[in-house]
Amino acid sequence: MKIRISALAIAILWTATSFAEPREPAATASPERKATEFAVPLGLPPMPPRFATVQPAKVELGRKLFFDRRLSFNNTLSCAMCHLEEDAFASTQSKKSIGMEGRTLRRNAPSVLNVVYQRSLFHDGRENRIDLQVWMPLLAEDEMANPSMGYVLDRIGELDDYDAQFNRVYPAEGISVHSVGDAIAAYEATLLSANSRFDRWHFGGEKGLLTKAEVAGFQIFTGKGGCSTCHRIEQESALFTDHRFHNTGIGYRAAMGSGRIHVIPLAPGVTTSMSDSQIDAFGESPRNDVGRFEVTLKESDRWAYKTPSLRNVSRTKPYMHDGSIATLEDVVDFYSSGAAARHATDGILTRLDLSVDEKAELVAFLRTLDGEQRSRP
Numbered sequence: 195m196k197i198r199i200s201a202l203a204i205a206i207l208w209t210a211t212s213f214a215e216p217r218e219p220a221a222t223a224s225p226e227r228k229a230t231e232f233a234v235p236l237g238l239p240p241m242p243p244r245f246a247t248v249q250p251a252k253v254e255l256g257r258k259l260f261f262d263r264r265l266s267f268n269n270t271l272s273c274a275m276c277h278l279e280e281d282a283f284a285s286t287q288s289k290k291s292i293g294m295e296g297r298t299l300r301r302n303a304p305s306v307l308n309v310v311y312q313r314s315l316f317h318d319g320r321e322n323r324i325d326l327q328v329w330m331p332l333l334a335e336d337e338m339a340n341p342s343m344g345y346v347l348d349r350i351g352e353l354d355d356y357d358a359q360f361n362r363v364y365p366a367e368g369i370s371v372h373s374v375g376d377a378i379a380a381y382e383a384t385l386l387s388a389n390s391r392f393d394r395w396h397f398g399g400e401k402g403l404l405t406k407a408e409v410a411g412f413q414i415f416t417g418k419g420g421c422s423t424c425h426r427i428e429q430e431s432a433l434f435t436d437h438r439f440h441n442t443g444i445g446y447r448a449a450m451g452s453g454r455i456h457v458i459p460l461a462p463g464v465t466t467s468m469s470d471s472q473i474d475a476f477g478e479s480p481r482n483d484v485g486r487f488e489v490t491l492k493e494s495d496r497w498a499y500k501t502p503s504l505r506n507v508s509r510t511k512p513y514m515h516d517g518s519i520a521t522l523e524d525v526v527d528f529y530s531s532g533a534a535a536r537h538a539t540d541g542i543l544t545r546l547d548l549s550v551d552e553k554a555e556l557v558a559f560l561r562t563l564d565g566e567q568r569s570r571p
């Protein structure tokens with residue numbers, strides 16, 4: 195079965211790469227360009243065709259770029275400093291990530307484990323390709339702060355250790371906007387995590403692996419808790435996301451915390467929302483966050499954020515796009531008390547009033563989602 199799928203995947207990949215990477219010649223027999231098959235851990239869907247096979251030399255190059263602080267303007271920040279390997283490739287030290295020269299970013303850094311399966315990227319889904327996403331942190335003023343794409347390419351070109359590596363993996367292309375993104379994406383695509391106790395119990399048929407409390411938590415998750423409506427579990431795999439955006443009240447609550455909210459018309463049909471304190475601080479760069487609305491300008495998307503995967507969730511505190519909830523116990527309290535339902539706009543969330551035992555069971559279940567990390571081909 196695996197063999198048949200991968201033969202098909204290679205065929206698809208062959209076609210896909212001939213569109214995606216027109217300047218690269220078809221894979222040759224040279225060892226650097228050899229592609230190997232990638233088996234996904236239990237609980238994950240098949241790899242997207244484009245990433246079904248890995249080229250070890252490309253992955254190695256991407257890994258080096260991901261960990262290289264010289265890719266930031268003042269040589270201090272690498273991707274890996276906000277997506278820490280030991281923290282399931284998320285940041286757990288502060289609510290919001292700390293960027294260039296200690297500036298606080300607007301949001302909490304999500305884990306990039308299993309990111310290859312995400313249909314849209316960032317909490318607001320503003321990008322949808324991991325090879326292009328790379329350029330946002332590289333250029334963002336409060337992140338890696340490079341002044342331009344050309345600047346980054348020149349900088350990498352000046353570093354002696356990269357030239358040979360790029361020429362080996364991208365002989366026709368060398369260091370380019372495409373190859374930098376493509377290599378980092380190839381590395382990210384190897385960051386898979388599953389085969390958790392939940393996977394072995396649910397998909398692997400290892401009956402008796404979960405405790406009674408964990409099984410009860412699973413029943414709440416998929417039953418009266420309604421969690422799996424958004425954090426989905428499919429027939430043969432689970433990503434714990436519906437790939438959609440919902441207003442769970444977190445963004446609204448954060449905005450309210452700083453005073454009353456004013457919706458201010460800017461032009462006919464165009465509005466923005468600001469709190470009292472933001473209006474007071476006008477001119478001092480208000481750090482407003484209205485979620486998906488920023489991408490669609492649809493009123494129903496105001497304060498809506500992407501449903502995050504819950505894999506490894508016990509290791510990626512604090513929670514929510516702004517890191518405003520510190521523990522899993524507090525997350526479960528938040529949903530149970532109806533705090534999420536009050537300002538949610540799509541009517542899926544309701545007040546749950548879980549008992550003390552039920553809350554503990556739900557948390558116990560969430561802890562079974564810690565997976566094994568497979569980070570190298």
Ligand code: HEC
Pocket residue numbers: 260271272273274275276277291292293294299301302303304305306309312314315316317318324327328329331332336337338378
């Ligand atoms: C200063 C901290 C910081 C640095 C450096 C950084 N990131 Fe991030 N990353 C974040 C934050 C915060 C978000 C969420 C931002 C948002 O949603 O607007 C994020 C989001 C992402 C996502 C989207 C994940 C998802 O599930 O939606 C990917 C992929 C990613 N980063 C990869 C990278 C790569 C590759 C680099 C290096 C080129 C990098 N990051 C550098 C903080 C950082």
Ligand code: HEC
Pocket residue numbers: 317415419420421422423424425439440441442444445499500501502503504507510512513514515516522525526529530542543556
């Ligand atoms: C209406 C869809 C929906 C339902 C139902 C739902 N969630 Fe969520 N969940 C979300 C969204 C959207 C976020 C992200 C919110 C944000 O970033 O502000 C989230 C965030 C979380 C997080 C934080 C993850 C992280 O990495 O920050 C946890 C944990 C969580 N949900 C657990 C649950 C549990 C347990 C239930 C059932 C009681 C549940 N969710 C029900 C949509 C939903």
